[in-house]
Amino acid sequence: MDLLVGQLFTGLSTGSILLLAALGLSLTFGQMGVVNMAHGEFIMAGCYTAYVVQQVVGDAGASLLIALPAGFLVGGAMGLVLEALLIRRLYHRPLDTLLVTFGVGLILQQAARDVFGAPAVNVSVPEALRGGVDLLGVTVPRTRLFIMALAVLSVAAVALVLRFTPAGRRIRAVVGNRDLAETAGISSRAVDAGTFFIGSGLAGVAGVALTLIGSTSPTTGQSYLVDAFLVVVAGGLGRIKGAVVAAVALGALQAVFETYSTASLAKVGVFVVIVVFLQLRPQGLFTLRTRSLA
């Protein structure tokens, strides 16, 4: 019983971390087809935002509350700049975007190293989030619960924005058929910039949240990036729903594999499962029917 609950929880917890990291990607990669390898560095920027805010504010609780929106803005602003300077020129060359943004990531990483120093920095966890809660015989750390809640909130916010706001409608219209949306008077260029802002901002939020459980160093973002991409690929492009299901499924899968074998074999196992899964559903879990000929 303990083991099962523990695994279930670990799966959910890992899944929600993956989801936070992947949510922004599922917007930029899923909705726009842009493979942003610097997404991991945007996450790292969020981490350092949390660090800087805490250095200024002092109190861990207040600084976390300030850092979440600040992280969104920092990540979003970086995304806007990246979109305007580089990605806009490369929309028809997705693979080239991948390599260009990898270069951007390299530079951001080294910049973090030069500004904040190579050693990891510490972001203190607020008093209220320390310790754990006993759930069915397993101690669940509060930070993990907080991250789960944040993941749920972020997904809900993105879904609501996409569904009910005018901006969201425009995004969906451009994803559905860019040319048709243009003829309807939507500026696809502005929509792209907006989508990229939100997607990158979400990376910043993820970064702030991840300081609660992990370390903050120049290489922090890298470790989440590949898994986050796998989540989007397995979930299906353009579908938030897919990202949610895929993140939780991958998290659970990882947890199960890890219990019955070693952590390193678990990574390989997850990879094999995804390749096999793509045999069955090459377009991912949920396919988006677009009105464009692709």
Next chain:
Amino acid sequence: MSTRLPGSERTPMTRFLDTRLGTWTGFAAAALVLFGLAPLVLSGFRLGLLAQFLCYAIVAVGIGLAWGRGGMLTLGQGVFFGMGAYLMAMHLKMADARFEGGPGAVPDFMELAGIRELPAYWAPFASPVFTVAAILVLPTAFAVLLGLAVFKRRVKGAYFAILSQALAGAFAILLIGQQSLGGFNGLSRFRYFFGFTLADPANQRMLYFIAAAVLLAVVAVSLQLRRSRYGELLVAVRDAEERVRFLGYDAANVKVVAYAAAALFAAVAGAVFVPIVGIISPASIGIVPSIMFLLGVAIGGRASLVGPVVGALVVAWAQTALSEQFPSAWTYAQGLLFILVIALLPGGLASAAALTKRFRTKPTPVEAAA
């Protein structure tokens, strides 16, 4: 038979090299530099360094084929490079152990790790013939299987790139966990190479010659592939996969061949790399090293034949020369190179030569690599 394909800009130089005479002249010049000039002017150490760079160039030729001609962005060449390298390293360790400790001996690192029994999968690598066959067959077969699984289901573009990258990550992690393959430390400290003492400078020069010969051979094979009807088909698949399919070809098979060839080249490069450098460890084959293989190819010109080779050599040399004095600046430079070359000069240096012509006539279509 000269082909005109989008992405391969024509200059008088390339037109000459496309003739039969030009091809032979090109190879003769390259052979002269590699086998004549380089050993004459370079010290033993620099020659060893060049041999190492040549291995990267061999990988680059394969990437040029798969990515430049076939449009498959393989972010996981480290896997095949690593397979070739580990297979060779296993043989070298076995041979050393046999030579120094007799038939029953286990390689030294295993003894230290407390592994007294030779793992069963190691045993066949005592045979040099088996090892060479394994290096040629195993990575290629793996690439064919993976390629079939992926391309038959029409997984392509960014999906394929991300999968290949995840594969590299998973492979490195898998190796780190295998104590019987040296784990994180990898395999190192080789004494003999098929019976020759590696410490002897004469044998080190021999290794350089082997690397150079393999590079020329790989370029020749790649050239034949490109000039054949298959080569045209590959480019056609890159530019318009649907249309090729409508014409009755199986596009997946076309892609698998290029992918497998790239894998084979990388594996051979890895196998030659090991005795030259003296170590193979997971650090050389993970996600980041795999992407770094691409940098030289992009700079040299992904779609050209010689571009990737030149690009790989230049990047490797710059890394060695610059990282000593400016370790931080070199990382910035790498990032900037990725951005500038790919965003502004997608054809690489090879297309820079044709730029003048491009301005005089109409702009060349930029490859849509996906």
Next chain:
Amino acid sequence: MPHRFPLPARLARALAASAALTGLLATAACGARAGEETVAAESCLDTSGDTVKVGALNSLSGTMAISETTVRDAIRLAVDELNAAGGVQGKQIEIVAEDGASEPTVFAEKAEKLIREDCVAAVFGGWTSASRKAMLPVFEDNDSLLYYPVQYEGLEASENIFYTGATTNQQIIPALDYLAETGAESLYLVGSDYVFPRTANAIINAYAEAHGIEVLGEDYVTLGSTEFSTIVNQVKSAGADAVFNTLNGDSNVAFFREYANVGLTAADMPVMSVSIAEEEVGGIGVENIEGQLAAWNYYQTLDSPANSAFVEAFKAAYGADRVTSDPMEAAYTSVHLWAATVEKAGSFAVADVQAAADGVSFDGPEGTVVIDGDNHHVTKTARIGEISADGLLYTVWESPAPIEPDPFLEGYDWAADLSVTE
């Protein structure tokens, strides 16, 4: 029905020709075969001038730059001190600096460059075992010297390497002795999945069996992993008396946070770490790790004139906010040990330094260290430190005398049949 697959016929000819070419070349230019004597490359070391070069080979870029740049600083400090005091054998020492870039292959390449192109008398550096294993054949084949300053998993002794960090019997075994002395009857082992933790845990298991200590669990995570909820819950329910932690780098942050979160404290289940020094404490956050234990041979807080001088000089050179740690101290000491050996030998030549090494001593910040001429390791005093609120470590226990190095654990009966588990 699809078209026939158009693979070129000419390809076969190209392949055959290239195979023949490769084969021809391989037999054309060859040197010594196995078993024949080879002439090792002549050293190009030139001691006729006023200066002698030494190499400093540390990662300044990549993942290991965090740790290794500080070692570089310590090496520089020691060389500056030597030069200020008149040099070695009356010659000024010049550092040729190289970047290992956190990659074993680069370490091998740069080591060869330092030896063959720069003609250095000795090289100081290396951190990961992978980097040392990559350099070892280079130093052996070129008959040159490497001074390696980091604690490691033992089981190695090369004529061409001096190991100035602790081997297992100077760090791990004393840590176990300390835990046993303080009443620990059961242990839980947590480590990163690579060679050092695997070897360390093999030793711990053998020790535990021989000393009646129960090992309640042994868990590994991939390098850099931040996923510890399962492991920490298992640690908690196992209820061991202490945890032995061989995690590396960033994983420690996630581990200690989770550890505190489930309500475990240093008082009821102390964690003994072997990779956390002064430098790492800041990144983990003192509040997460205060009161936990570490096993090293040197702490910044050691109370000795030699250490005060070292800390003061280091801060003066690199900034008052800098801390000193064990590997830095070992690197600093290694430079002085090399100088002392050269002075004793009266020569910079490798063979002379090797011959003179036995018994050479240096009164370093950690106390007096003596080179063992047989295995090229040095004697070291083992110290258990407790992490305090100011982020520094304070000695709570130390071995009564410097411990002789025993890299192959030949002096321990229980270690006769060590084996690393997969």
